[in-house]
Amino acid sequence: MSSKLKIGIQGAAASFHDVAARKFFSPEEIEVVECSSFKILCESLASRESKFCMMAIENTIAGSILTNYSLLERYGFKILGEVYLPISLNLMALPGQTVGDIQFVQSHPMALFQCEDFLFNFPHIKVLEAADTAESAKNISEKKLRAFGAIASELAAQTYGLEILQSRIETNKLNYTRFFAICRSEDYVLPKNPDKVSLRFETEHEPGSLTKALDVLKKYKINLAKIQSIPILGRPYQYSIHIDAEWIQYADFEKALEEFKKVTSNLFLFGEYKRAEREGI
Amino acid sequence: MSSKLKIGIQGAAASFHDVAARKFFSPEEIEVVECSSFKILCESLASRESKFCMMAIENTIAGSILTNYSLLERYGFKILGEVYLPISLNLMALPGQTVGDIQFVQSHPMALFQCEDFLFNFPHIKVLEAADTAESAKNISEKKLRAFGAIASELAAQTYGLEILQSRIETNKLNYTRFFAICRSEDYVLPKNPDKVSLRFETEHEPGSLTKALDVLKKYKINLAKIQSIPILGRPYQYSIHIDAEWIQYADFEKALEEFKKVTSNLFLFGEYKRAEREGI
DSSP states (O other), X not given: OOOSEEEEEEBSTTSHHHHHHHHHSOGGGEEEEEESSHHHHHHHHHTTSOSEEEEXXXXXXXXXXHHHHHHHHHHTOEEEEEEEEEOOOEEEESTTOOGGGOOEEEEOHHHHHHXXXXXXXXXXXXXXXXXXXXXXXXXXXXHTOTTEEEEEOHHHHHHHTXXXXXXXXXXXXXXXXXXXXXXXXXXXXOOSSOOEEEEEEEEOSSTTHHHHHHHHHHHXXXXXXXXXXXXXXXXXXXXXXXXXXXXXXXXXXXXXXXXXXXHSEEEEEEEEEOOOOOTTO | OOOSEEEEEEBSTTSHHHHHXXXXXXXXXXXXXXXXXXXXXXXXXXXXXXXXXXXXXXXXXXXXXXXXXXXXXXXXXXXXXXXXXXXXXXXXXXTTOOGXXXXXEEEOHHHHHHTHXXXXXXXXXXXXXXXXXXXXXXXXXXXXXXXXXXXXXXXXXXXXXXXXXXXXXXXXXXXXXXXXXXXXXXXXXXOSSOOEEEEXXXXXXXXXXXXXXXXXXXXXXXXXXXEEEEEOTTSTTOEEEEEEEEOSOHHHHHHHHHHHHHHSEEEEEEEEEOOOOOTTO
């Protein structure tokens, strides 16, 4: 039996989740558990098939993946840390072909969307949506599909023996995806000197009710890194607010949190963690 | 030549965009122009093939469709109004079959996601992602595909002669999508007494810079209906903030806007319009 750390990822080996896992953990110490959906990813963690999981939480193009916040809350998982991954997309195919030979291209809908400008220039290529970037590359490789291209990571081309016909075909070159490393709540240990938190709270729909909450953060020099309101269904005009906040001194956050509890309701902490570098993005 | 108003929609006839168009305009006065992507939808409006368009902008499950805000800005389109549409999803197939006969189900990835709990109970059904809910229904109908199901609107079942095998299969029954009715900027006329605005502005990443902007809204009793920060790529720690705000007196908003300009940068108004009813959602 492998003594490697089992890390659940969404998609096949060499998916962007895999790349993110290799960035967060030591690549040689992990073994990925492939999960075909975020729900299955959570099941893998809950059932202890995986020790930790990587979970995409937002990207430049689509913003937050709100459904994943819901999953984290429903399963009671905690955020261990974060990874920012620049997303470079490449058109790849079985070796010995040119772009002109490609009649079909398959990938995840979001990757296809990010390459819309590139694909616009090749109207002869028919676009096929697939569940995953790496899965598309694997499929072409396993079934030896000529005239088929996949849009996926460089790692996927290496892993599945495909040739990159055109690299960096994404429209927005500063495109990135942010991932959380997550764990079961009983495995959660507060890191030393955390400097970032992801939380949500609820507020009344009256002028200034959000400002009251934000004023507390301002008072303790807690910096908002992200804010997003989400309507609460069945309770018109009431909102759930998702916030990422950062600080220099953890003690400031601890004080802010006490006051914050008084001016908000249903406060929920997804986790306190060390913020990640963004490497120029 | 038809004298009907040409309305661009995303997807095939009977898609949820079509349902939204029928809610915003008089159904008998419009003729829909089917567009297979949001980019093509915008091209249809820019080229005057469509007079107006419907564009999904957010839904309960996935939150805002940020890419559509980018398209609105890039094309210089304006928001005429909004529609909130409760999304009821139904499993439909060629008449005379039961759920047990269905081996494949196709729909838009978001609709499939919203029915994940239902599909979880039928592990024998293989899920196929498609570009559009209505297109899936049309495809089954035109190709007479037995053993295939589509997940789509009631209108799609009626339009394409399919039988609903199970109705309301969405996990979240309070699920809705919000659509904008949009127009070319030269066709934009400020409605009488608008009471809602969609705008974005930029702020510095320093504690309290957002609060300063929100304080202006609070001062003039302008109510935040939505807020979302979006990182500005290539400018680490700077954010673009999207806001929807509502008011009772338009004059209050006019005054607030003047002050708001002084405490924010790169302010952009997507449109001032009349807020829509949400009918209990």
